[in-house]
Amino acid sequence: VIWMTQSPSLLSASTGDRVTISCRMSQGISSYLAWYQQKPGKAPELLIYAASTLQSGVPSRFSGSGSGTDFTLTISCLQSEDFATYYCQQYYSFPWTFGQGTKVEIK
Amino acid sequence: EVQLVESGGGLVKPGGSLRLSCAASGFTFSSYSMNWVRQAPGKGLEWVSSISSSSSYIYYADSVKGRFTISRDNAKNSLYLQMNSLRAEDTAVYYCASEIAARTGDYWGQGTLVTVSS
Numbered sequence: 001v002i003w004m005t006q007s008p009s010l011l012s013a014s015t016g017d018r019v020t021i022s023c024r025m026s027q028g029i030s031s032y033l034a035w036y037q038q039k040p041g042k043a044p045e046l047l048i049y050a051a052s053t054l055q056s057g058v059p060s061r062f063s064g065s066g067s068g069t070d071f072t073l074t075i076s077c078l079q080s081e082d083f084a085t086y087y088c089q090q091y092y093s094f095p096w097t098f099g100q101g102t103k104v105e106i107k
Numbered sequence: 108e109v110q111l112v113e114s115g116g117g118l119v120k121p122g123g124s125l126r127l128s129c130a131a132s133g134f135t136f137s138s139y140s141m142n143w144v145r146q147a148p149g150k151g152l153e154w155v156s157s158i159s160s161s162s163s164y165i166y167y168a169d170s171v172k173g174r175f176t177i178s179r180d181n182a183k184n185s186l187y188l189q190m191n192s193l194r195a196e197d198t199a200v201y202y203c204a205s206e207i208a209a210r211t212g213d214y215w216g217q218g219t220l221v222t223v224s225s
Contacts, residue, residue: 049209096154
């Protein structure tokens with residue numbers, strides 16, 4: 001099983017801020033890493049896959065980087081609709097595993 | 108437009124069974140792998156099971172192996188999850204997710220709630 005450590009678990013920020021969320025793997029996963037956004041009561045939405053590929057329709061203020069064991073999600077200019085919980089997920093091998101989540105809240 | 112609609116959730120007693128369905132539309136269902144992911148109330152996401160396009164490859168989380176069975180009917184554009192010997196810890200919203208553009212869950216349904224309680 002590939003374990004992942006996502007940090008921070010809670011991030012307080014203001015509209016317009018640049019924020020970063022990290023995900024560290026227990027072993028290398030090449031670039032088989034995805035990032036999801038989830039709002040309360042809604043299904044997760046894929047933001048980024050293959051570590052840095054933006055899913056169709058996702059704003060360009062979202063970006064992903066990293067490979068191997070260390071990955072980062074960056075939101076360049078936080079908008080009001082970006083306050084949500086974010087999860088990383090590895091799909092290098094089964095079982096797929098998710099990070100614990102990062103809640104981005106209004107400061 | 109890709110649409111995934113889950114159904115079949117509800118309240119069931121411990122040890123009981125339930126069958127979830129996911130109706131797919133807006134893409135060539137038979138060409139893509141599909142997945143079930145669940146989320147317990149107030150908790151994070153947990154992958155449950157995956158099935159390849161032709162059902163040749165099937166994978167389960169250890170937590171459900173031997174109790175849950177994933178299947179699909181490509182003629183009906185439908186994905187299923189047969190859940191037996193249900194436990195309280197299986198209580199969750201169950202989502203189906205496709206793998207169309209990405210090799211992971213790229214489109215998700217709205218979820219169906221399964222509650223296991225006496």
